[in-house]
Every structure is written in structure tokens, then in C-alpha cells.
Amino acid sequence: xxxIDQPTEMTAxxxxxxxxxxxxxxxxxxxxxxxxxxxxxxxxxxxxxxxDGLEEKGRFSxxxxxxxxxxxLLLKELQMKxxxxxxxxxxxxxxxxxxxxxxxxxxxx
Amino acid sequence: xxGITQAPTSxxxxxxxxxxxRCTQDMRHNAxxxxxxxxxxxxxxxxYSNTAGTxxxxxxxxxxxxxxxxxxxxxxTLASAVPSQTxxxxxxxxxxxxxxxxxxxxxxxxxxxxx
Numbered sequence: 394x395x396x397i398d399q400p401t402e403m404t405a406x407x408x409x410x411x412x413x414x415x416x417x418x419x420x421x422x423x424x425x426x427x428x429x430x431x432x433x434x435x436x437x438x439x440x441x442x443x444x445d446g447l448e449e450k451g452r453f454s455x456x457x458x459x460x461x462x463x464x465x466l467l468l469k470e471l472q473m474k475x476x477x478x479x480x481x482x483x484x485x486x487x488x489x490x491x492x493x494x495x496x497x498x499x500x501x502x
Numbered sequence: 503x504x505g506i507t508q509a510p511t512s513x514x515x516x517x518x519x520x521x522x523x524r525c526t527q528d529m530r531h532n533a534x535x536x537x538x539x540x541x542x543x544x545x546x547x548x549x550y551s552n553t554a555g556t557x558x559x560x561x562x563x564x565x566x567x568x569x570x571x572x573x574x575x576x577x578x579t580l581a582s583a584v585p586s587q588t589x590x591x592x593x594x595x596x597x598x599x600x601x602x603x604x605x606x607x608x609x610x611x612x613x614x615x616x617x
Contacts, residue, residue: 435608492544
């Protein structure tokens, strides 16, 4: 079967750095997405990785290791508005998105 | 820009009744998707459409049907609602279903409660 694992919940302090991990076992791999979802709202795109390495976009970075079936999302200089769920999703061999259950990130002042 | 709209925003429905959730996009995207999101579970694909006139079954299609008569609209119908269909429903679209870079854009969601 196909499986995406993420921690259920994480807590971090405003101004700090947090790393959210995602491991996957899927039938094929054609890329990995990270989405942000605020409570009661729709998911919105954050980042995309298809090759190994780090992609940086402002305060957010995403890393991929295809050989390890592993990705992480790194959030720097945390702000209260970063409190949200972060969803990891893998594009499988049929180009379908397989979604993790999401990591709820709580930011404390 | 509207992007993707969904209606209604929320609905309480009696078990056994039918209902259609509406979804419209103005981005001229070829592919559209319906997901349900339940607490503790990831987004689960119900049905999808790679292009107007075609539809396919996702991970959890039972009890749901869809149609794609044109590019913009992708309604989801519950023929006879059951309490297990209580969920938040998201419609999404992407420019293409093929290729690895397939960013999906989501509508605001419909919160459905079946009693």
C-alpha cells in the first residue's frame, strides 16, 4: 500500500526554527508537494521537490531525499501566522497525489 | 480572480436525502478533483476528471457520483446521504493531470453534516 507519515502535532516558539518531517512509501515517485492549511480554510501551495536537495523560498525551505523516501519542511523566524497544518503529498506513478494526514503546528509567543 | 468556488459553504442534510455540491473554476484548468477531509486523515480522493467529458474513481468513490459536462463545472452528487459522509469536501483543479508538477488549487470547501 501507499503511506505518507508525518507527526500529528508540533509546538514551537515565535522567532524560532522548526522542521516538519515526512516519510513516504508509494508506488512510484513523481514529485513531492508541501501545502499549508489554516484552520477552516483550503490548502495552499508552499513548495515542490522532484530532485534531491534543498529548495529555498523566503522563510520556508523544503528538502528531499528520494533514496530515503524522506522530505522535510523547514520554517525559519516563526511568526504567529505560521500556526497551521502542513500537508505533505507525493505524486505517485499514476500522477495521483497521495496525501499525508498533516502536521498541526502550534506557535507559542 | 475567483479561482475555484464551491457551494454551499455548509449544509445539514437528513440521512437518505440527495444533494449536489457545486464546484466552478475560472482558470480553464483541464483536471478537477473532489476530496473529503476528515479529522486525523489525509485528504482522500473521491472522484476526478482529467478533462471535460471524462471522469474517474478515486480512493473513496462509493456513494458519490460526478459529471464533467464542460471545463468549468464539476458537481458532486450524494444520491442517498449517510452519516459517514459527514465531512469537509474540497474541490480542486490543476492545469493538467499529467506530469510530475501538478499543483492543485483548492476551493474554500463545503462542510456537510448528515444526521
